[in-house]
Amino acid sequence: MSGYRYDLPERLIAQQPTDRRGDSRLLVVHREGGAPESRSFRDFPDFVRPGDLLVVNDTRVLPARLWARKEATGGRVELLAVRPLADGAWAAMVRPSARVAAGTRVCVVRRGPLAESSSEDTGAADPILVVGDDVGSGLRQLAIATGAQGDTPRDLSQVLERWGEMPLPPYIRREDGPRSEDRHRYQCVYAAHEGAVAAPTAGLHFTNDMLDHLRAMGVAVAPVTLHVGPGTFQPIRTENLADHSMHTETFCVPPETARQVERCIDAGGRVVAVGTTVCRSLESWHRMGRPADGAFRETSLFLRPGDGPRLKTALLTNFHLPESSLLVLVASLLGRERALDIYAHAVQKDYRFYSYGDAMLIL
Structure with missing residues (x-):
């Protein structure tokens, strides 16, 4: 090439x-x-x-990019929802995928990407998702955790609309990240x-x-x-x-x-x-x-x-x-x-x- x-x-x-x-x-x-x-x-x-x-x-x-933290360890995870699956789940890119085992629960945070020292977002009031198995083409199943409380959406598309960021291409590099515009x-x-x-x-x-x-x-x-x-x-x-x-x-x-x-x-x-x-x-x-x-x-x-x-x-x-x-x-x-x-x-x-x-x- x-x-x-x-x-x-x-x-x-x-x-x-x-x-x-x-x-x-x-x-x-x-x-x-x-x-x-x-x-x-x-x-x-x-x-x-x-x-x-x-x-x-x-x-x-879609505002398809989500930022999350592992519920157990607080480790950061980037999610990019690509296409819907059955029952409100989606196929998603997960980074770093190798460090996220099937069944891992992650807490969506409202900010992205978080600084290592940030402690403002605990994820307590935000959706909890479950990263599942590989569904092909390097994608993983992503679904809302069972037993979610309160007004947590039941369909991941609702989570994307409320918490997602526009998936700007990697060559758009801004210090402040995606903007409302x-x-x-x-x-x-x-x-x-x-x-x-x-x-x-x-x-x-x-x-x-x-x-x-x-x-x-x-x-x-x-x-x-x-x-x-x-x-x-x-x-x-x-x-x-x-x-x-x-x-x-x-x-x-x-x-x-x-x-x-x-x-x-x-x-x-x-x-x-x-x-x-x-x-x-x-x-x-x-x-x-x-x-x-x-x-x-x-x-x-x-x-x-x-x-x-x-x-x-x-x-x-x-x-x-x-x-x-x-x-x-x-x-x-x-x-x-x-x-x-x-x-x-x-x-x-x-x-x-x-x-x-x-x-x-x-x-």
């Missing part, structure tokens, strides 16, 4: 969103060639036309269906006003759902792309969205995928024969040079990590050398990178 490295000064990794949603910069790239064009994201409507279709990912990010800024305005542990970040730039303006222009907006999992941050560890095993995610293309995509294509309009998750969802749906039943399906599709999208779409996306499957997806549209040249241009022009960073539109 040495062919997908690039130099990025740490100062360009966005640590917080812009003061106002939608104030990001936009780098516009035309696949047929030419120099990239630097614009404001507020100029996005200039690059779509009546009859186009904007497809968004309406997954909703992350609850809405690390969430798309059209988010509807809970299940993601990372935001589909290309959508973070849109405001409701811009979406209303696009609809008034004659640009339709349609949803798909792909719940972004922790695998989205995994680097490619194989030198040969063909040897990479892509993580599996579930997605849904609703029947009305399927019809809108078909109509847009038949009428000569352009489908604009808002984010790599939408690109993968639509391409997976296309390769599965464009089913119109709206069922959730699994995909482990790895788009790369030589096996890029067959369903032609424009792509709005943020700037991605080196050696990541997301950068390789961009290269599947532009070619590796041109993709890296454009990233070098973005670095030179001080674009902000990653989740809270600026956007790129590939036409």
Whole structure:
């Protein structure tokens, strides 16, 4: 994967969103060639036309990160709830997992991460959870302890809503940790269906006003759902792309969205995928024969040079990590050398990178 490295000064990794949603910069790239064009994201409507279709990912990010202490020893534990299981339990990442035996009871604390010397939180009034067995993919069962007293929630999703933090990516490093504003800024305005542990970040730039303006222009907006999992941050560890095993995610293309995509294509309009998750969802749906039943399906599709999208779409996306499957997806549209040249241009022009960073539109 040495062919997908690039130099990025740490100062360009966005640590917080812009003061106002939608104030990001936009780098516009035309696949047929030419120099990239630097614009404001507020100029996005200039690059779509009546009859186009904007497809968004309406997954909703869970406040999925919990901080806890072992009931017996007080040792700190980090928990990241990934997906629901039966009877109110969840599959969760547990750190440090090797030091947490099955059956360990942990007390959720309201602060995270705690300093070693902190003694303010005893966890007495907070939920007690039980870390269970391995449920696959490095995840452990996490459930509310039996016999909980008082107003303790009975479903872990309620615990997440009250005690959880937004699961910001590891490259966002702040001394004060997550902030209250992350609850809405690390969430798309059209988010509807809970299940993601990372935001589909290309959508973070849109405001409701811009979406209303696009609809008034004659640009339709349609949803798909792909719940972004922790695998989205995994680097490619194989030198040969063909040897990479892509993580599996579930997605849904609703029947009305399927019809809108078909109509847009038949009428000569352009489908604009808002984010790599939408690109993968639509391409997976296309390769599965464009089913119109709206069922959730699994995909482990790895788009790369030589096996890029067959369903032609424009792509709005943020700037991605080196050696990541997301950068390789961009290269599947532009070619590796041109993709890296454009990233070098973005670095030179001080674009902000990653989740809270600026956007790129590939036409």
